[in-house]
Amino acid sequence: LRHRDVAIRSAAQQALLEIQRQAAGAAAAGGKAAEAAAAAGVLQTLRPYIEPLLTDQEADARRAASEVLRRLGATRDDHVAAVSCAMAVLEDPSEEVRLSAVQELADLGRSGGAGWGATAAEALAQRLADDAAAVRRAAVEALAGLGGSSTGDLPKGGMSSVTVPSVVAGQLGHGLQTVRRAAAAALGRLGEEAARPHMIELQVALLRDELPEARCNAVEALAAIAEEGRLGSDVKAAVAALRIDTHWAVRRAVAQALHIFGPDETRTHGDALDVLRLDADWRVRRAASAALASFAATPHEGGAAATTRNGNAG
Numbered sequence: 001l002r003h004r005d006v007a008i009r010s011a012a013q014q015a016l017l018e019i020q021r022q023a024a025g026a027a028a029a030g031g032k033a034a035e036a037a038a039a040a041g042v043l044q045t046l047r048p049y050i051e052p053l054l055t056d057q058e059a060d061a062r063r064a065a066s067e068v069l070r071r072l073g074a075t076r077d078d079h080v081a082a083v084s085c086a087m088a089v090l091e092d093p094s095e096e097v098r099l100s101a102v103q104e105l106a107d108l109g110r111s112g113g114a115g116w117g118a119t120a121a122e123a124l125a126q127r128l129a130d131d132a133a134a135v136r137r138a139a140v141e142a143l144a145g146l147g148g149s150s151t152g153d154l155p156k157g158g159m160s161s162v163t164v165p166s167v168v169a170g171q172l173g174h175g176l177q178t179v180r181r182a183a184a185a186a187l188g189r190l191g192e193e194a195a196r197p198h199m200i201e202l203q204v205a206l207l208r209d210e211l212p213e214a215r216c217n218a219v220e221a222l223a224a225i226a227e228e229g230r231l232g233s234d235v236k237a238a239v240a241a242l243r244i245d246t247h248w249a250v251r252r253a254v255a256q257a258l259h260i261f262g263p264d265e266t267r268t269h270g271d272a273l274d275v276l277r278l279d280a281d282w283r284v285r286r287a288a289s290a291a292l293a294s295f296a297a298t299p300h301e302g303g304a305a306a307t308t309r310n311g312n313a314g
Contacts, residue, residue, distance in 0.1 A: 106142030144189030212247035259291035
């Protein structure tokens with residue numbers, strides 16, 4: 001099953017199936033029950049030799065082991081084996097095989113049972129980074145279906161719906177935009193309550209999106225979170241860094257966000273509002289000037305507010 005030659009792997013599969021077939025045939029005279037018992041006995045004998053290949057470093061070996069175990073009947077009434085066989089081919093070179101595995105894992109997770117847990121969910125979350133768009137979409141749908149309820153757990157053996165958002169959120173910092181978008185989409189499908197603990201991570205991830213609308217919406221969402229007092233200085237710095245964004249709407253959103261952050265935070269980020277006050281777009285200049293005027297009207301020593309007072313006096 002580990003051989004590089006596909007013909008030899010196929011021959012090995014056929015040989016294992018033939019062992020079971022012959023054993024079942026020999027017991028057929030005893031009736032269906034005896035035949036089934038013989039087949040099951042062969043399966044139990046072969047499993048210790050085949051199952052280790054489900055985690056083999058070679059994808060071809062993993063697929064061969066998964067296929068033959070299914071054909072031997074290992075997954076028929078064994079939830080653990082079914083999960084293991086599906087997980088074994090999640091990184092298969094074939095897009096069709098990966099897609100099928102994602103869909104099967106989703107079905108197994110929804111049905112509950114032993115074998116399903118954080119490891120399987122994490123494996124699904126990794127498919128958000130799949131090269132194929134169809135597989136990424138399937139992973140989004142799968143994770144959304146598994147953690148769609150924010151109250152309670154999946155059936156016995158399943159994982160908490162709180163854990164599903166956690167493993168999805170782990171992909172928000174991925175270097176590829178397609179992966180960040182897939183993770184954001186999955187979190188969005190989980191519902192507001194389930195995604196709430198990861199909302200800041202989600203919006204920070206979207207600050208890097210190539211779509212100006214996505215960046216603008218992220219800045220506005222983070223500003224709203226700041227109003228609730230739940231935004232750290234590092235995230236505010238990430239927002240302020242977009243003062244040189246290429247799109248005027250994003251820069252205006254940054255000026256408005258800095259207004260919400262307050263004069264102390266603006267002083268921390270240096271001349272962000274002063275830069276925006278001189279922006280090429282009048283809408284950005286107006287938003288920045290409004291923020292600076294507001295700070296100037298508030299008793300505050302030093303920083304951007306003091307600079308503005310001096311500038312206005314001139």
